[in-house]
Amino acid sequence: HEHEHSHVPHEHHHHHEHRGLQEVIAIIDATDMSAAAKELALKIFDIIADAEAKAHAVEKNAVHFHEVGAIDSIVDIVAIAVCADSLGVENVIVPELCEGRGTVRCQHGVLSVPVPATANIMQRFGFNVRLLPVQGEFVTPTGAAAAAALMTTDELPQSFKILGIGLGAGKRQYERPSILRALLIEDNAQKKKSLNSNALQTDCICQLQSDIDDCSGELLGYTLERLLAAGALDAHYQPVFMKKSRPAWELTVICCEEDRAKLEALIFAETTTIGIRRARMERTVLPRRRDVVHTAYGDVAVKRCLLDSGERCYVEYDSAAKLAQEQGLPLQDIYLAAQLAQKNIN
Structure with missing residues (x-):
């Protein structure tokens, strides 16, 4: 459909109004829904903006969404986020995206399927793609972004x-x-x-490591942000000394096995490294689930973990920091309010 795809400013003779990314973020921020749902909705729209920015070779904040398309996308995305939050689903499996062939008409004219923004999302998040023997577009940028934000693995259980x-x-x-x-x-x-609710859970993860001595701090910081946004479970740098006593940084990334290839590709693209070590590791984790507590300042996302001695609740930093900025309060005040709200629930 013609209103699905966003675009950057350009000369035209139609008098369409457009919304920038910050305007869309403000609309979602003002929506009355849980902190977890709002966080997911913003993540989906951010993925779309990144994909469109890459397609048009502009900065993300320069992307503008056609008014009708923005309204439709906001409704779709908010509905997806609220639904996912209400269901309380923590793991989402997307084995593959089934796309059509040929072309589709949109704001820019006739584009090949998958359209550039959709293709960018498929590439960035490493989706398995199967082309159907059917002419048409079966995966839109909004749909691909929602799948990317929700997906935790591409393998169904046996x-x-x-x-x-x-x-x-x-x-x-x-x-x-x-x-x-x-x-x-x-x-x-x-x-x-x-069956034993207190049973510890085990799984396998990958550890990626690389020693880098010829990369600027700006590039390393940017890489760390991209790795975490792309699905890394954790990532950090620590100072090391390499051959010839050169000061350097050791990059360590923890990720799911299915994310290894795309994160390695990101490290090679964004840093000066020419080699990455990897190791398969087993880990033991506590059973956990996401939840939201209600404070006098607003909703705060938390993580509940189950131990033999009972339940332990951890405040989600991103959610608390965002609320602190919105309310103009110290972060520790939000943490204390969330911890108090949790104690009142118990």
Whole structure:
């Protein structure tokens, strides 16, 4: 549909109003929904803006969204975020994106499928893509961004039970129905592990390391931000001394195995390193779930972890910092308010 894709300012004879990214962020910020849902909605729109900025070779804040498209996208994205938050789903599996072939008409004219913004998102987040033998666009930038923000893995469990089914149909008329189906599933293996609710969980992760002695601090800082945004579980630098007593930085990245390739590609692209060490590691983690507590200043996202001695609640930094900036308060005041709200719940 013609209003799906955003664009940068250019000369034209139509009198369309446009919304910049900051205006869209302000609209979402002002929406009455939980902190976790708002955080997810902003993440989805940020992914779209990044993809459009790359497609047009401009800064992210220079991207402008057509008014109608912005309204549709905001409604779609907010609905997705609220739904995901309400369901309380922590893991989202996207085995593949099924895209059509040929071209589609949008604000810029006729573009090849997948359109540039969608292709950028597919590349950035390492989606498995299957092209259907059908002419048309089956994956829009909004849909790809939502999948990118939600996806935690692309591998289905070997055995599972279906707890719920959701269906959505597009308006376009194609040779085959344009239907999106989502299944709410329960991993049979995980269910057996969780029969004892206090049981510790184990999984496998990757550790990536590289020693870098010829890269500026600005580039390293930017790389760290991109790694975390791209799905790294954790990332940090520490000072080291290399051969010939050269001061350097050792980059360490912890990630899921399915994210390894795309994060390695990002490190090679953004730093001067010519080699990355990697190791497969096992880890033990506490059972946890995301939640929201209500304070006098607003909602704050928290993480609840289960120990043998009971439940422990951790305030999510990003959520607390954002609320502190909005309210013009010290961050520690937000932390104290969230911790007090948690104690009152208990």
